[in-house]
Amino acid sequence: MSQFKVISLESIRVACKNCTLTSLCLPMGLSPEDVERLDEIVKRARPLHRGDYLFREGDRFRALYVVKTGSVKTFAPSSEGGEQVLGFHLPGEIIGLDAIDKDVHACSAKILETSAICEIPFTRLEDLTATTPSLQHQMYRLLSKEIGQDTDMLLLLGKKNAEERLAAFLLSLSQRLHKRGLSPSDFYLSMSRHEIGNYLGLAVETVSRLFTRFQEDGLMCVDRKHIQLLNLPALESLVGGSGQGRRQQQQQT
Amino acid sequence: MSQFKVISLESIRVACKNCTLTSLCLPMGLSPEDVERLDEIVKRARPLHRGDYLFREGDRFRALYVVKTGSVKTFAPSSEGGEQVLGFHLPGEIIGLDAIDKDVHACSAKILETSAICEIPFTRLEDLTATTPSLQHQMYRLLSKEIGQDTDMLLLLGKKNAEERLAAFLLSLSQRLHKRGLSPSDFYLSMSRHEIGNYLGLAVETVSRLFTRFQEDGLMCVDRKHIQLLNLPALESLVGGSGQGRRQQQQQT
DNA sequence: ACGCATTCTTGATCCAGATCAAATGGCAGA
């Protein structure tokens, strides 16, 4: 490759190897050469805005998407008009893995705030993984990780009460933001109370009341969408099974 | 390969290419040659019995398991002693995919009734998929499918009431058994009411009462663990969002 | 066959969180 090749600043800024998410995203653990090869098939789209769709339920599956900046929610239609929020996706997180099976998207992905998204055409990725064992392994890990996260969510919805659910949600955000070099205790929520409730299987009112209560209890400071977590350990103990000895649905089988 | 090679009856009976599950299991859609290669790494263990563990939470991840006959439940420890049943696995279904990511099992798998299980050492499978594109694709599809199933379950736990959950559970079993050539409307439950309730996020008592009610309504006939579904369409309409116009939590976001 | 333990069923009561209702507060668009 010619050393005189003209490279736009833009392309340098967005290449995987120069991306700050490299340790969280698909390239995680890959050799520089492998990242280079991956880089060649990744498309970087112009920024998308709140309300834009990455894809909709029913769309043909063509590519995986990775959040580069911003945030995205995915949601599936429930029977008769409702919807279930499936997840909120932060930078470095991959969207669309569930569509590989049927080759059709079963959920929709909607941009929550102005975001940059990387697009990875799946067929090309599949070809690449077939010749790059480390990338293949990485794909298996990512798919498996998604399953593990869903499992955590099943446990949350199946066994936890409202308080535990919201605490778990806040801590999850906190931890994920922290991994991305942001403050684990001071952040903005890009989703509405309604979306949080839907995601957690709770009514909006319950979410609102819990925010108020957590604030009264000195666990956090809520100002509109701006959140400050004041007592991480206390939140953690809330999540860990009904905290200070409250009765709890216990099901041994 | 010599045509005089001695092959034990046993090995013939259990080889993937001779297995009746070939169209539901990993080999689905593979060429005969690819199945042959897969066959070489699959280990077939002696039958396991009710209560035996395939693996336990915390075990090192070594292999995927496929139910050949019988049934298996997977479950994860909840905080403080409880557990969440994650799934009931029928012949042809793969267990352990969630452990690829961390290389450790996050859930346990317990045999529900005398079962034959195929074991597929993962490292060898991974090597094989790297040189067998169709098998690699099949793996991606299987992992993706698992995500899709978890998604369905999230919707169930997040949005459906007790009646809808049990109806969905029964229909899921019905459909899966049907695909395996068994009756979709007459079968035995290998799991307890307690396990069903745990899986569906309901108390045992609720499950029991619903069985009684469904029977009273002529939807099914329950005799201990023997189930007969008498009105599949009615069950389907129950699942599809609160059936005959009952109030329902609807959350648009 | 008998006795004990476990699972399942059924009834009564309770409560976390949904639903209903209304006030308040932001923010977007003109």
Place this chain on the structure above:
DNA sequence: TCTGCCATTTGATCTGGATCAAGAATGCGT
């Protein structure tokens, strides 16, 4: 800046399903 629509909060009430409490039915080991 004003207007009107949402999003959010807060309060009051209702209810599905959990929890508590017995029985009844099974199954199992001896």
